[in-house]
Amino acid sequence: MTIAANDTKSNDWTTSLLANRAVNLPPPLGPGRMGDVIPFVYGLPDEDSFPAAELAAAAAAVMKDQAAKALQYGAPTPLSEYLLGFIKKDQGLELTPQQLLITSGSSQAISLVCRLLIDPGDCIVVEAPTFLGAVRTFEGYEAEIAEAPLDADGINVAALDAKLTELKAAGKKVKFVYLIPTFQNPTGVTIDLERRKAVLEVARRHQVLILEDDAYHGLLFEGETPPWLWTLDENDIVMHCGTFSKTLAAGLRLGWIGGPPELISKMASLKDDGGTNPFAGYIAAKFAENGQLEAHTKKLIDIYRRKRDRTLAGLERYMPEGSRWTSPQGGFFIWLELPEKIDTVKMLPKAVEAGVNYLPGPACFANRSGRHTIRLAFSFVKLDQIETGLRRLGEVIQKELEA
Amino acid sequence: MTIAANDTKSNDWTTSLLANRAVNLPPPLGPGRMGDVIPFVYGLPDEDSFPAAELAAAAAAVMKDQAAKALQYGAPTPLSEYLLGFIKKDQGLELTPQQLLITSGSSQAISLVCRLLIDPGDCIVVEAPTFLGAVRTFEGYEAEIAEAPLDADGINVAALDAKLTELKAAGKKVKFVYLIPTFQNPTGVTIDLERRKAVLEVARRHQVLILEDDAYHGLLFEGETPPWLWTLDENDIVMHCGTFSKTLAAGLRLGWIGGPPELISKMASLKDDGGTNPFAGYIAAKFAENGQLEAHTKKLIDIYRRKRDRTLAGLERYMPEGSRWTSPQGGFFIWLELPEKIDTVKMLPKAVEAGVNYLPGPACFANRSGRHTIRLAFSFVKLDQIETGLRRLGEVIQKELEA
Numbered sequence: 001m002t003i004a005a006n007d008t009k010s011n012d013w014t015t016s017l018l019a020n021r022a023v024n025l026p027p028p029l030g031p032g033r034m035g036d037v038i039p040f041v042y043g044l045p046d047e048d049s050f051p052a053a054e055l056a057a058a059a060a061a062v063m064k065d066q067a068a069k070a071l072q073y074g075a076p077t078p079l080s081e082y083l084l085g086f087i088k089k090d091q092g093l094e095l096t097p098q099q100l101l102i103t104s105g106s107s108q109a110i111s112l113v114c115r116l117l118i119d120p121g122d123c124i125v126v127e128a129p130t131f132l133g134a135v136r137t138f139e140g141y142e143a144e145i146a147e148a149p150l151d152a153d154g155i156n157v158a159a160l161d162a163k164l165t166e167l168k169a170a171g172k173k174v175k176f177v178y179l180i181p182t183f184q185n186p187t188g189v190t191i192d193l194e195r196r197k198a199v200l201e202v203a204r205r206h207q208v209l210i211l212e213d214d215a216y217h218g219l220l221f222e223g224e225t226p227p228w229l230w231t232l233d234e235n236d237i238v239m240h241c242g243t244f245s246k247t248l249a250a251g252l253r254l255g256w257i258g259g260p261p262e263l264i265s266k267m268a269s270l271k272d273d274g275g276t277n278p279f280a281g282y283i284a285a286k287f288a289e290n291g292q293l294e295a296h297t298k299k300l301i302d303i304y305r306r307k308r309d310r311t312l313a314g315l316e317r318y319m320p321e322g323s324r325w326t327s328p329q330g331g332f333f334i335w336l337e338l339p340e341k342i343d344t345v346k347m348l349p350k351a352v353e354a355g356v357n358y359l360p361g362p363a364c365f366a367n368r369s370g371r372h373t374i375r376l377a378f379s380f381v382k383l384d385q386i387e388t389g390l391r392r393l394g395e396v397i398q399k400e401l402e403a
Numbered sequence: 404m405t406i407a408a409n410d411t412k413s414n415d416w417t418t419s420l421l422a423n424r425a426v427n428l429p430p431p432l433g434p435g436r437m438g439d440v441i442p443f444v445y446g447l448p449d450e451d452s453f454p455a456a457e458l459a460a461a462a463a464a465v466m467k468d469q470a471a472k473a474l475q476y477g478a479p480t481p482l483s484e485y486l487l488g489f490i491k492k493d494q495g496l497e498l499t500p501q502q503l504l505i506t507s508g509s510s511q512a513i514s515l516v517c518r519l520l521i522d523p524g525d526c527i528v529v530e531a532p533t534f535l536g537a538v539r540t541f542e543g544y545e546a547e548i549a550e551a552p553l554d555a556d557g558i559n560v561a562a563l564d565a566k567l568t569e570l571k572a573a574g575k576k577v578k579f580v581y582l583i584p585t586f587q588n589p590t591g592v593t594i595d596l597e598r599r600k601a602v603l604e605v606a607r608r609h610q611v612l613i614l615e616d617d618a619y620h621g622l623l624f625e626g627e628t629p630p631w632l633w634t635l636d637e638n639d640i641v642m643h644c645g646t647f648s649k650t651l652a653a654g655l656r657l658g659w660i661g662g663p664p665e666l667i668s669k670m671a672s673l674k675d676d677g678g679t680n681p682f683a684g685y686i687a688a689k690f691a692e693n694g695q696l697e698a699h700t701k702k703l704i705d706i707y708r709r710k711r712d713r714t715l716a717g718l719e720r721y722m723p724e725g726s727r728w729t730s731p732q733g734g735f736f737i738w739l740e741l742p743e744k745i746d747t748v749k750m751l752p753k754a755v756e757a758g759v760n761y762l763p764g765p766a767c768f769a770n771r772s773g774r775h776t777i778r779l780a781f782s783f784v785k786l787d788q789i790e791t792g793l794r795r796l797g798e799v800i801q802k803e804l805e806a
Contacts, residue, residue: 011607011610011638011639011640013610014612014639014640014663014665014666015665016610017520017578017579017610017611017612018519018520018669019518019519019520019521019522019525020522021518021673022518022519022520022669022673025669025672025673044475044476045475047470047471047474047475048471050470050471050474050475052466052467052470052474053466055462055466055470055474056462056463056466056467059458059459059462059463059466059686060459060462060463063455063456063458063459063462064455064459067450067453067455067458068450068451068453069654070654071450071453071455071458071652071653071654071655072447072448072450072453072652072653072654073447073648073653073654074654104507104676104677104680105676105677106677107675107676107677108675108676108677110675111675111676115422115424115425115543116421116422116425117420117421117422117425118422119422119423122422133677136675137675140672140673140675175420176420204414207414207416207419207420208420209417209420235414236414236417237414237417245476245677249474249475249682250474250475250476250677251472251473251474251475251476251477251680251681251682251685252474252680252682253676253677253678253679253680253681253682260417262417262418263417266421266425266428269428269543270424270425270428270543272510272511272513272514272539272540272543273507273508273510273511273514273656273676274507274508274509274510274511274536274648274653274656275656276656277507277654277655277656277680277683278654278656279652279654279655279656279683280680280682280683282654283462
């Protein structure tokens, strides 16, 4: 690509026009180097499992019968209708269309919640550790982030309660608590039923909302999971976001936000993107018809369960004494705590050199703690590379311990 | 749909958590009643012209060869590559990939410009009249809107200069001037070359940026149009947004923003939607290959030219003495000025009753002036309904004049 003359132009005043939030923005997140490295870093879906042929068939059917709507400005109404039916079947929740908004992935849902609620300096409480993409969005709205720890059964409710009390005493305005209650990113843990009820009670008492992110819904490997916080909510305090990115395809950019109708209606007003992709939405709805999406999800469960099991076996075999890890019931992630001597940030280049990568735990804490922790995503890595990857990781760790 | 018990729940404190910008939001824009009314109100593409079969074929090809990328998180890279080539051919501009960002329609591009530049109370100068969707977005960011008038050759540059001087004297911080230089929405007028150069000089002198919106690019019925402001820019002050909504399909939600790389990179950081639809983007790029999009655009030009001509003939025949209208060289819109006695807002229900609708001019002015004006969109209405629609409109106007 030739560099044009006008690429080197400049004026010296443009930066003085930036909005406050944009003055010190970090560069956009990139995918980073891949090469021959076995990738435990990406929380991406398994790409061999995308239902490409079925989506091509759905596209052909939509272009034949529904092109005037799927190619025009508007909303992906059939997808909303599918979702209303799915939620009724799955959760026993009978929603009105006014309680649901289809979004460009749950990323846009999270951003809309911030546009609706966050003035600069407002506070959001998150689990520690949590999903770094959400925190990045929160920071883009100049929110302050506070943390409450979690354990194997999910968020520590007493700690959450204490944190909310402390923030109020400090004059902070807390707008909502962001939770990933099921197969959490990055730990894989699930909040049990009792704690779900307790979290709702704490939020109600402190008069803060909850944003429940259930990105891995349906990817349950065994047993069962409790109802959504939204399903259990008796006080209109839960906003709930979901996505088709993990069960259908991330590239369709389809997600949704549900909640009290007066909040959803205001989010619809703030949603200034000309409507969520009707083309992708009509095709997804066509695909989802007749139970095809549920059937596809069952296939995915087998794929991801096998990857989880392979990862757990590899950890058992290759991790040193003093290591601990979660054993998730579903989703994409395992959380690994190594002996305290290990600094996973400093170790990462050595791991990449040895042909394996991971997400250092500090990337998942707003305060960058957890330096001996790692998020392992088993979703994207190839099944037959998992053992090799963990053997490599084990060797790198062993060297660090001996150093 | 059953109303669930929890739809009537409520708490009395949720609204106290809304962000300042969200406290008094108007309800979302809806399509309004259609029925048997001949619709001159919608600035929508002709829906009989969507290339449905070709898009189904493109979808099949992408699902066969590019599914791992088109269905995964990421960016629609092939579409960026197509655009870089198109812009080079069309404008002689040799851009780097860092000067271009694919967005969810130009709607998202406009919103990102605001996220980058607008703090509450900042000022944006627009043409009077202008595109109401953009103004709605600006207001969502709590910008103040100032206006400069236009005439048959586009914006009045002296008035723009004076307005910028006046705003500065009043202590306002003007961030950018929003212009639709070609086939403007709502008037259809095009800024001539001399004025384009003058506008650039005024903006440079006042140290404000320009957001150039060229939504109707390529829909040129005869003659030629001047180069983009972006192409003429020698001082890195122009941001330029475009869209595939008018030439390919609005339902794909694909647009783009170009400009100085340091601004585009910051917009990419603020773009928190998980990436612009790879599925739609790869399919659009596949469709655009081999000149197919240019060929399709040529077909559209014939369709819209015929609709414009039919509309101009109907206006000639049915509008009363003292009416004036623009004669656009391209695009979707004609601007109609009626005798001052007519109030187009009050007349609208009578027109709908008579089986025709339109956009009252005041919807296109930030200050709601222009009560005797109308925007007629000839793009969406069926060709063979245009004359009937204008006859009905003429009859309603005649009655108003006689009242």
